[in-house]
Amino acid sequence: MSTPLQIGPHTVQPPVVLAPMAGITNAPFRTLCREFSGGKGLFVSEMITTRALVERNEKTMQLVHFDASERPRSIQLYGVDPVTVGKAVRMIAEEDLADHIDLNFGCPVPKVTRKGGGSALPYKRNLLRAILREAVSGAGDLPVTMKMRKGIDDDHITYLDAGRIAVEEGVTAIALHGRTAAQHYGGTADWDAIARLKEHVPEIPVLGNGDIWSAEHALRMVRETGCDGVVVGRGCLGRPWLFADLVAAFEGRTQDIARPALREVADVMVRHATLLGEWIGDESKGVVDFRKHVAWYLKGFAVGSEMRKRLAITSSLEELRAGLDELDLDQPWPAGADGPRGRTSGNNRVVLPDGWLKDPYDCAGVGEDAELDTSGG
Numbered sequence: 001m002s003t004p005l006q007i008g009p010h011t012v013q014p015p016v017v018l019a020p021m022a023g024i025t026n027a028p029f030r031t032l033c034r035e036f037s038g039g040k041g042l043f044v045s046e047m048i049t050t051r052a053l054v055e056r057n058e059k060t061m062q063l064v065h066f067d068a069s070e071r072p073r074s075i076q077l078y079g080v081d082p083v084t085v086g087k088a089v090r091m092i093a094e095e096d097l098a099d100h101i102d103l104n105f106g107c108p109v110p111k112v113t114r115k116g117g118g119s120a121l122p123y124k125r126n127l128l129r130a131i132l133r134e135a136v137s138g139a140g141d142l143p144v145t146m147k148m149r150k151g152i153d154d155d156h157i158t159y160l161d162a163g164r165i166a167v168e169e170g171v172t173a174i175a176l177h178g179r180t181a182a183q184h185y186g187g188t189a190d191w192d193a194i195a196r197l198k199e200h201v202p203e204i205p206v207l208g209n210g211d212i213w214s215a216e217h218a219l220r221m222v223r224e225t226g227c228d229g230v231v232v233g234r235g236c237l238g239r240p241w242l243f244a245d246l247v248a249a250f251e252g253r254t255q256d257i258a259r260p261a262l263r264e265v266a267d268v269m270v271r272h273a274t275l276l277g278e279w280i281g282d283e284s285k286g287v288v289d290f291r292k293h294v295a296w297y298l299k300g301f302a303v304g305s306e307m308r309k310r311l312a313i314t315s316s317l318e319e320l321r322a323g324l325d326e327l328d329l330d331q332p333w334p335a336g337a338d339g340p341r342g343r344t345s346g347n348n349r350v351v352l353p354d355g356w357l358k359d360p361y362d363c364a365g366v367g368e369d370a371e372l373d374t375s376g377g
Helices: 027-037 050-054 058-063 082-094 118-123 125-139 159-168 191-200 215-225 242-250 262-280 283-298 305-311 317-325
Strands: 005-007 010-012 016-018 042-049 074-078 100-105 144-149 151-153 173-177 206-209 229-232
Touching: 016 027, 016 242, 027 042, 027 242, 027 262, 042 050, 042 058, 042 100, 050 058, 050 074, 050 082, 074 082, 082 100, 082 125, 100 118, 100 125, 118 125, 118 144, 118 151, 118 159, 125 144, 125 159, 144 159, 159 173, 159 191, 173 191, 191 206, 191 215, 206 215, 215 229, 215 242, 229 242, 262 283, 262 317, 283 305, 283 317, 305 317
Parallel strands: 016 042, 016 229, 042 074, 074 100, 100 144, 144 173, 173 206, 206 229
Antiparallel strands: 005 010
């Protein structure tokens, strides 16, 4: 049995966290993952921009709505202005919108880093400290955690400084994606960096993120780095039952690994699309939103390109089910389908504000327009 992860008053056993992913980790997907895990683990919302939350943007208010069965309720916030972050956190605490707040300093998307946000922000040590201080003071009894990357690129590594600042400002736990912003999702995640961060901040839990494609990878990351838990993102795309595998592995039942045949996968696909329709309030819109998941679910199965295209343009549950029923549903789980999935682009030049790298302590130059509605990490 693994050691439980403690996030403030919340015990997370086994120590497994669903990473926030834009357009993916909404309430329906969290429900699926939680069902497969038997309610064990921590499932974080899509990233919420603090300005949109404070302004009560309609779409944002829907994203912070949790199903009654979700406990603890975890919200990830993205912000660049300490005052706005403080307002958003106080709003969450005072209106009882969540039980745990995670802050995103991992997003490598150019439209975010161009404004000094996401994975660009920890380079400005004083700005990072100011944001964390406002968040922790505004959160009251709610635990505040943060997710970050190693740094901007190999010449501008920030994670050890950022980790120390986090401890000093009262952050409860840190998740480290073992890549720089320049790597995006390419190359191999640096698990050694996760081990170094754990040694550097022994006072609080450190979670590892990056290249966890199977339960076996999760166990190996904990074993090799000494981290206190794992954060799983792209590995569960089209595979919410990975959380059943993770629970089994951390509980010592490594033989209980899910190998669903295509029939079971098809049933999960229809359920996922159904949940999306119920959440949006429109079946057709739910099925349209589900389209992005089709290729992930079918990865490795023998499904012709024409049928894949057809399934990816369905707009009703009946149409989706009918298309799936035409497949050879007795196909077993394909060899190799446990491997990488999702974006893999890498070695990008990180777009930063003019003069951003001149002074790692000066925090001028981050404007409100850095708060865009996007995500990643």
